[in-house]
Amino acid sequence: MIKEEPTGTELLQTDPASTQSTRQQSSDSDTHTLYVNNLNDKLNKTELKRNLYFLFSQFGHVASIVCMKTPKMRGQAFIIYKERPSALIAMKTLQNKMFFGKEMHIHFSKTKSYLTRREEGDTTVPFS
DSSP, rough: OOEEEOOOOSSSSTTTOOOTTTTTTTTTTTTOOOESSOOHHHHHHOHHHHHHHHHHHHGSSEEEEOOOOSTTTEEEEEEEEHHHHHHHHHHHHHTTOOETTEEEEEEEEBOOOHHHHHTTTOTOOOOO
């Protein structure tokens, strides 16, 4: 499990200044974001995002993909779906499937993405 979410210049931003106690927690029943780890870290970021999009978009509308190549975040990605049922189907279907020579591990993220929170009307979420 991760303790920090990625930050970067992608559409989706997470709250880098917050602590675990002040983060908006989401239960597994309301998040649209999948956390994927054990990804092949030999792929460059653009290639990884493109291939993740092709794979995960089969199950529904992918709003955004966040992956970083920092030492702490390499081999991990967040897939943000427009709808939760799509995320659930993708997780069940792709769990432990091989992706560029490594078995993917997929879970719902612990917190909602900025993108999801903005769409739900949260005005405290900063724009990137």
